[in-house]
Amino acid sequence: MIEVQDVRDMGEALGNAGAVLRANAGSAGLNAPVPTCAGWSVADLVAHTGQVHRWAAAQLAHRPLQPEAEVLAEAALVPDLLDWLDDGLVDLLNVLATTPADAEGPFFLPGAPRLRDAWLRRMVHETSVHAIDAMAARLGREVTASQVWLSPSLAADGVDEFLTGFLARDAPLRADSPRRVRFDATDVQRSWLVRFDADAVVTTRLDAEEPADVVVTGTARELYLQVWNRGEGGASTDPQWWATWRSAVRVL
DSSP states (O other), rough: OOOOOOOOHHHHHHHHHHHHHHHHHHHHHHHHOOTTSOBBBHHHHHHHHHHHHHHHHHHHHHHHOOOOOHHHHHHHHHHHHHHHHHHHHHHHHHHHHHSSSTOOOOSSSOOOOHHHHHHHHHHHHHHHHHHHHHHHHTTSSSSOOGOSSSSSHHHHHHHIIIIIIIHHHHHHOOOOOOEEEEETTTTTTTHHHHHEEEOOOEEEEEEEOOOOSSEEEEEEHHHHHHTTTSSOOOEEESTTTHHHHHOOOOOO
């Protein structure tokens, strides 16, 4: 289990991500296509993010869970979709602020921190990734690492969440024979070793260098874009590695 970064900093990061998403969505226009989410418009992106915010708040506040289809239908009818997004984010932030640090309950990713912190971390990266999507819609192309506003430490935290959480949970990549891939975030000196085989994927946080079949290197922001399939950057000792990753790994 990893402890979430400073709660106040993470709360600020969530608010910042929401602001970046809103600003770029407004600038792009709700009908604009989202290059990083095939088939989605900005309106789809905003509605999805607002639905996830409401779902997380309901989970933490022990409210009845409204079906996703109902929330999306509601979003389609509101007079101002961006205001609707704001309303859901404000409610989520209030729920997070009033949830005890020692609250207990299940969480869907393995190795997560305590419940409140797990949801805070998840919503920071959920919202940040979709803010990157909104920026891509405004630009009409994928975002580069230099355009990502996240600090290197926060970007590395998002890489960690993906490699130790989503990848271990869903494990879309497999290998007929065991394969070890090391991810090195060069600007924050953080590394992860991912072991792929036919049955499972296991990620280990590294304190020292370990041998690997493939070594992937980049800044924390470059790796953030790559693992979440939102952009390119960094280097790999296997020239085909990221193409393989992109064909198999996807989280919306």
